[in-house]
Amino acid sequence: MKELQHLNKYFLKYKAHLLIGMVITVVARIFLLFTPRYVKQIFVVVEKALKGVITEDVFKAELLEAILYIIGAAIIGGILTFFMRQTIINVSRYIEFDLKNEIYDQYQKLSLNFYKNNRTGDLMNRITEDVGRVRMYAGPAIMYSINTFALFVVVIIYMINASPKLTLYTVLPLPILSVIIYKLSKEIHKRSTIVQEYLSKLSTFTQESFSGISVIKAYGIEPQTSTNFKSLTFESREKQISLAKVQAWFFPMMILLIGTSNLLVIYIGGMQYINGEIESIGIIAEFIIYVNMLTWPVATVGWVTSIVQQAAASQKRINEFLKIEPEIKNTVNTNTEITGDIRFNNVSFTYDDTNIQALKDISFDIKSGETLAIIGKTGAGKSTILDLIGRLYDINDGDIIINDTKIKDLNLNNLRDHIGYVPQDAFLFSDSIRNNIKFGKEDATEDDVIEAAKNAQVHKNIIKFNNGYDTVLGERGITLSGGQKQRVSIARAIIKSPKILLFDDCLSAVDTETEEKILKNLNKISKGKTTIIVSHRVSSAKNADKIIVLDDGKIVQEGTHETLINIDGYYKHLYLKQLSETTSN
Numbered sequence: 001m002k003e004l005q006h007l008n009k010y011f012l013k014y015k016a017h018l019l020i021g022m023v024i025t026v027v028a029r030i031f032l033l034f035t036p037r038y039v040k041q042i043f044v045v046v047e048k049a050l051k052g053v054i055t056e057d058v059f060k061a062e063l064l065e066a067i068l069y070i071i072g073a074a075i076i077g078g079i080l081t082f083f084m085r086q087t088i089i090n091v092s093r094y095i096e097f098d099l100k101n102e103i104y105d106q107y108q109k110l111s112l113n114f115y116k117n118n119r120t121g122d123l124m125n126r127i128t129e130d131v132g133r134v135r136m137y138a139g140p141a142i143m144y145s146i147n148t149f150a151l152f153v154v155v156i157i158y159m160i161n162a163s164p165k166l167t168l169y170t171v172l173p174l175p176i177l178s179v180i181i182y183k184l185s186k187e188i189h190k191r192s193t194i195v196q197e198y199l200s201k202l203s204t205f206t207q208e209s210f211s212g213i214s215v216i217k218a219y220g221i222e223p224q225t226s227t228n229f230k231s232l233t234f235e236s237r238e239k240q241i242s243l244a245k246v247q248a249w250f251f252p253m254m255i256l257l258i259g260t261s262n263l264l265v266i267y268i269g270g271m272q273y274i275n276g277e278i279e280s281i282g283i284i285a286e287f288i289i290y291v292n293m294l295t296w297p298v299a300t301v302g303w304v305t306s307i308v309q310q311a312a313a314s315q316k317r318i319n320e321f322l323k324i325e326p327e328i329k330n331t332v333n334t335n336t337e338i339t340g341d342i343r344f345n346n347v348s349f350t351y352d353d354t355n356i357q358a359l360k361d362i363s364f365d366i367k368s369g370e371t372l373a374i375i376g377k378t379g380a381g382k383s384t385i386l387d388l389i390g391r392l393y394d395i396n397d398g399d400i401i402i403n404d405t406k407i408k409d410l411n412l413n414n415l416r417d418h419i420g421y422v423p424q425d426a427f428l429f430s431d432s433i434r435n436n437i438k439f440g441k442e443d444a445t446e447d448d449v450i451e452a453a454k455n456a457q458v459h460k461n462i463i464k465f466n467n468g469y470d471t472v473l474g475e476r477g478i479t480l481s482g483g484q485k486q487r488v489s490i491a492r493a494i495i496k497s498p499k500i501l502l503f504d505d506c507l508s509a510v511d512t513e514t515e516e517k518i519l520k521n522l523n524k525i526s527k528g529k530t531t532i533i534v535s536h537r538v539s540s541a542k543n544a545d546k547i548i549v550l551d552d553g554k555i556v557q558e559g560t561h562e563t564l565i566n567i568d569g570y571y572k573h574l575y576l577k578q579l580s581e582t583t584s585n
């Protein structure tokens with residue numbers, strides 16, 4: 001239960017709402033209890049009228065008074081119950097909102113390693129389903145507990161006042177009811193968790209088959225996919241039926257126990273009336289209403305217990321993530337200037353999860369405004385260098401120095417603000433092309449967007465789409481070609497006009513002619529900016545001020561295009577190979 005203490009700060013934040021909610025709950029219960037008392041009153045009046053103790057006029061007046069009280073109390077009680085939900089349940093929605101934001105903020109702070117170690121489904125679950133369960137504790141569980149407590153105290157006082165013996169017999173079956181509901185709720189929860197798992201398996205399956213529909217069709221495996229889907233839905237159906245079976249017990253059990261209590265009231269009450277221990281038959285009617293009023297709240301004790309247990313388990317899962325300290329932390333709060341001088345001094349780096357040493361004793365430097373090209377075989381460590389400049393990981397050995405300051409001593413936000421990064425797999429959001437480009441600079445004007453797109457050689461493609469820059473990409477929109485995606489992604493980086501531009505093999509999907517044009521434009525816009533181009537193509541590297549060739553995490557060659565094509569080695573070999581490919585084309 002101590003896991004739920006995390007929510008105390010939120011309860012404190014909304015204490016005024018909660019307090020008002022509690023007071024309203026208690027007052028609403030008091031009003032609702034007018035009904036049984038006045039029902040008894042009606043019986044008493046009828047008895048008196050039958051015995052001829054009161055006149056017809058008095059009888060009518062007293063009857064009318066009781067009826068008006070019942071109606072009035074029901075209306076006021078109803079209105080107050082509405083406000084009870086409006087206060088307490090609303091607080092649970094506020095807490096749900098705050099908690100989701102707290103988790104999301106934490107997700108944003110956590111480093112890439114965290115994302116590698118946790119599955120997306122799990123991250124999503126904690127922010128949706130787990131928060132949902134916690135909300136059930138913060139709202140309904142608290143509301144029903146106060147409700148039950150208030151009702152119980154007031155009703156029991158009334159009942160004991162009317163007949164202590166009858167009270168004892170009436171409340172006797174209630175704890176049994178509570179225990180049964182608790183057990184049922186637990187079983188329902190267990191089975192519904194399994195049902196949920198099947199539902200998410202089903203949605204993952206369908207989602208994947210929709211996204212991979214072209215592969216499924218190309219391989220002609222529709223029948224096999226249908227069979228797999230059928231077996232998954234069959235299992236899901238079985239689990240749903242097994243859940244429905246337990247749920248079906250819920251109301252019969254309630255009705256049985258309410259019936260038993262009612263019978264006890266009628267039997268014991270009847271005996272007491274015959275023996276003259278209670279003065280009016282109205283007390284039996286009053287007690288029957290009490291029993292019915294108490295049954296649901298008492299049943300909720302079992303239900304609430306199970307909600308609290310589930311919420312505690314969910315909050316535990318949430319706390320596990322909230323407690324994680326981000327590996328990459330910004331320790332500098334003052335602004336640090338970034339000019340773009342980058343130096344690697346004997347940098348070595350090993351990925352924690354795979355234990356692969358991606359970089360071994362790497363040293364190089366680039367001055368602000370220069371262009372560095374990194375060439376090398378796949379897996380040589382090129383992308384890793386770019387990730388380290390953006391401080392997506394912290395290095396194990398050596399120093400990365402930017403502006404004569406160690407990277408760890410720079411304000412991380414300033415550093416990342418000054419980096420324009422184009423990743424290897426261009427990721428575009430399901431949004432308009434304009435917004436995808438503006439992602440790099442929220443306040444960019446239309447002219448800025450168009451200029452960036454022109455420099456990335458994608459403007460002409462965009463204006464050919466029916467909706468131009470408003471064309472929506474992704475699931476609900478059109479799909480761009482690999483090369484178009486890369487170029488939109490380049491436009492996004494250059495619109496920021498950052499001090500450092502990092503291009504990770506992002507021209508691989510464009511033809512050499514377009515590559516040439518983009519590089520020419522980059523040359524223009526990267527004046528005064530540090531540019532690092534990772535590539536497998538000599539054509540992307542040849543104009544760089546400096547080229548380094550990586551192999552297995554080590555620098556094996558270094559120099560300009562002119563020097564490297566005259567030295568035997570990987571670069572010259574690549575150059576000749578690509579040259580012969582171009583001439584043979």
Ligand SMILES: Nc1ncnc2c1ncn2[C@@H]1O[C@H](COP(=O)(O)OP(=O)(O)OP(=O)(O)O)[C@@H](O)[C@H]1O
Nearest residue numbers: 351353354356358377378379380381382383384385
């Ligand atoms: N996120 C990661 N977690 C663990 N290991 C990684 C990760 N990224 C890369 N590696 C490993 O580090 C090594 C260097 O990878 P890196 O992506 O830097 O190579 P690269 O030269 O950019 O390759 P490519 O040209 O294919 O993009 C590889 O052996 C790779 O398996």
